[in-house]
Amino acid sequence: MGWDKILSSRSKWMEGTGPAADIVLTSRIRLARNLDGRPFPHLMSPEQGTQVISEVTEALKRLPPGELGTFKVYNLSEMLPLQRMALVEKHLASPEHAKGDGQKALGLREDEAVSVMINEEDHIRLQCLYPGLQLDETWELATRLDDWLEKKLTYAFDEKKGYLTACPTNVGTGLRASVMMHLPALTMTDQAKRLFTAMSKLGLVVRGIYGEGTEAIGNLFQVSNQITLGQSEGEILNNLKSVARQIIEQERNAREMLLTGTRVELEDRVWRSYGILANARRISSEEAMRRLSDVRLGIDTGMIGDVSSRVLNELLVLTRPGYLQLLVGRKLNSAERDQKRAELIRERLKPSKR
Amino acid sequence: MICPECGKRPATVHVTKIVNNQRTEMHLCQQCAQEKGELDFMIEPKFSIQDLLTGMLGYEGGWEPTRVGPEPNRCKLCGLSYREFARTGRLGCGECYRQFGNRLEPLLRRIHGSTYHSGKVPKRAGGTARLKREIEKLRAELQQHVDREEFEQAARLRDRIRKLEVQLNG
Numbered sequence: 001m002g003w004d005k006i007l008s009s010r011s012k013w014m015e016g017t018g019p020a021a022d023i024v025l026t027s028r029i030r031l032a033r034n035l036d037g038r039p040f041p042h043l044m045s046p047e048q049g050t051q052v053i054s055e056v057t058e059a060l061k062r063l064p065p066g067e068l069g070t071f072k073v074y075n076l077s078e079m080l081p082l083q084r085m086a087l088v089e090k091h092l093a094s095p096e097h098a099k100g101d102g103q104k105a106l107g108l109r110e111d112e113a114v115s116v117m118i119n120e121e122d123h124i125r126l127q128c129l130y131p132g133l134q135l136d137e138t139w140e141l142a143t144r145l146d147d148w149l150e151k152k153l154t155y156a157f158d159e160k161k162g163y164l165t166a167c168p169t170n171v172g173t174g175l176r177a178s179v180m181m182h183l184p185a186l187t188m189t190d191q192a193k194r195l196f197t198a199m200s201k202l203g204l205v206v207r208g209i210y211g212e213g214t215e216a217i218g219n220l221f222q223v224s225n226q227i228t229l230g231q232s233e234g235e236i237l238n239n240l241k242s243v244a245r246q247i248i249e250q251e252r253n254a255r256e257m258l259l260t261g262t263r264v265e266l267e268d269r270v271w272r273s274y275g276i277l278a279n280a281r282r283i284s285s286e287e288a289m290r291r292l293s294d295v296r297l298g299i300d301t302g303m304i305g306d307v308s309s310r311v312l313n314e315l316l317v318l319t320r321p322g323y324l325q326l327l328v329g330r331k332l333n334s335a336e337r338d339q340k341r342a343e344l345i346r347e348r349l350k351p352s353k354r
Numbered sequence: 355m356i357c358p359e360c361g362k363r364p365a366t367v368h369v370t371k372i373v374n375n376q377r378t379e380m381h382l383c384q385q386c387a388q389e390k391g392e393l394d395f396m397i398e399p400k401f402s403i404q405d406l407l408t409g410m411l412g413y414e415g416g417w418e419p420t421r422v423g424p425e426p427n428r429c430k431l432c433g434l435s436y437r438e439f440a441r442t443g444r445l446g447c448g449e450c451y452r453q454f455g456n457r458l459e460p461l462l463r464r465i466h467g468s469t470y471h472s473g474k475v476p477k478r479a480g481g482t483a484r485l486k487r488e489i490e491k492l493r494a495e496l497q498q499h500v501d502r503e504e505f506e507q508a509a510r511l512r513d514r515i516r517k518l519e520v521q522l523n524g
Binding site: 034036039043121154158165172197205227231 | 373374375431432433434442443444445446447448449451452458461462465466467468469470471472473474475476477478479480481482483486
């Protein structure tokens with residue numbers, strides 16, 4: 001079923017390129033859409049669920065060739081739990097979707113910059129994921145795909161309420177725009193919390209790296225819009241962009257401050273973490289994320305010159321429990337995982353592999 | 355205090371999470387905390403958007419919805435009752451939004467601060483909304499030209515608006 005290819009390929013977002021790549025890992029656009037005249041996924045019969053999958057699959061297959069890429073659709077119930085977990089770790093499916101119960105499917109573009117969750121909370125969750133701060137480009141891609149899908153599918157839409165969604169928190173534009181940021185300096189200087197409190201007043205929300213209900217790990221934060229009704233897509237994007245730019249500015253200032261004020265302490269922290277990652281024989285997921293954050297800061301501030309952020313982005317995914325076990329090809333207990341994780345990180349940080 | 359996860363070891367790890375200004379606390383033993391740290395996203399989040407929503411809707415056990423206005427208590431298309439919506443925070447289908455109509459307005463206003471969509475309109479399913487949106491946009495432009503006393507441009511816009519209005523009503 002082509003699963004091996006998903007496992008080995010590198011998603012577009014992992015490239016580690018794009019504007020403000022020293023702070024922004026990814027820009028994400030998610031559009032929630034439903035088909036008209038039938039129940040939302042949580043009330044569908046199995047037959048209706050299968051019907052939605054086949055209609056959306058058909059629409060994806062009929063996208064203009066070349067221009068918008070080609071899609072493969074995977075049935076989640078045919079995947080192993082570990083494979084589904086790995087999809088979440090690659091940010092291609094939500095934790096909710098990866099439970100894999102009922103009639104759920106996932107459409108994936110070859111470069112993994114686009115994924116279409118079918119029968120998640122809504123019939124369609126179209127997601128576009130680009131590296132760096134590229135909200136406009138990501139939106140452009142998403143809205144074009146959305147236009148093409150709409151030629152074949154009749155959306156549930158209301159003049160006053162906009163795109164109709166299962167949860168009233170998504171109704172209207174159905175748009176969730178997010179920017180994933182690495183904010184080690186703001187966290188170290190205790191400014192992050194204050195910043196996040198201020199953001200909630202602007203209709204923005206900060207989440208962990210796997211979305212709703214997940215915690216922030218490795219100093220990675222996902223900032224997204226909360227309001228979907230009453231603001232246009234342009235307003236939502238501009239609002240998020242301007243806040244993201246301010247956070248980037250503040251993170252850069254905080255890094256500068258740490259570099260001038262406490263350079264040796266910072267260098268010591270970065271190189272200690274590097275030393276541990278490059279030599280440890282066992283490392284937990286939590287420690288790996290923390291150390292990788294330090295090393296990323298080292299790369300982005302020019303302390304470490306010969307490791308690329310692409311390698312770090314790959315490690316971010318490879319060292320997660322699901323992916324790790326999938327690589328080995330069997331279930332591992334916690335001690336075995338820690339050992340395999342350490343081995344993988346050592347391997348990747350070897351001078352020849354950088 | 356004993357760890358509620360395994361019920362065996364003492365809880366030595368104390369986790370405080372703040373999401374959207376909502377605070378939750380967890381007390382776990384070392385081992386369970388480690389396990390949870392790794393598998394955190396595979397388990398049900400401690401509270402979800404749905405929980406917050408049903409809180410807003412004031413559903414608590416025996417709470418009965420009061421009928422306001424002419425809206426039915428059950429959606430004609432999918433059969434979801436307003437009560438079920440209040441319990442789960444999820445609507446059953448697109449039709450629910452029309453069926454429960456005015457009863458959803460206060461909730462939408464609390465979540466979004468608005469009850470009126472001003473964004474993208476789909477080409478096919480959008481109906482007349484696309485035309486209306488276009489006319490609104492042109493009217494705003496027209497006003498700007500009038501304010502700047504650019505009457506030629508204003509007249510051109512007025513003609514375009516008239517044409518669109520004919521299209522809308524015909």
